[in-house]
Amino acid sequence: MAPGCPQQSRSASPGQLSPAARRNLAAELNHRFDPSTPLPGARDGAAELxxxxxxxxxxxxxxxxxxxxxxxxxxxxxxxxxxAFPAAGKTCTVDASPFAG
Structure with a gap:
């Protein structure tokens, strides 16, 4: 542990969120065409919180x-x-296509 850094609680294992942390609104940004985390997977992950x-x-x-x-x-x-989080259903477009020449 580096000097001056608070020690992590031994009661929480990695990957677990405290009840207080679970109450905060989490924003998950996802591209519609994300090959690593397809949109249904992003929605499933958000449903866990x-x-x-x-x-x-x-x-x-x-x-x-x-x-x-x-x-x-x-x-x-x-x-x-x-x-602040945008209204449900709002989406953004990209400034330019990644495939533009």
Missing amino acids: ARARVFVTEGYGHSSMYVPSTCTEQVKQDYLISG
């Missing part, structure tokens, strides 16, 4: 970092800064 929502970007690939979307970046900022 007490309060989670899946936000869909109409794009390709596994990470929103590699397929730019100004709209999705705004969703991330709103969520991380103020806890």
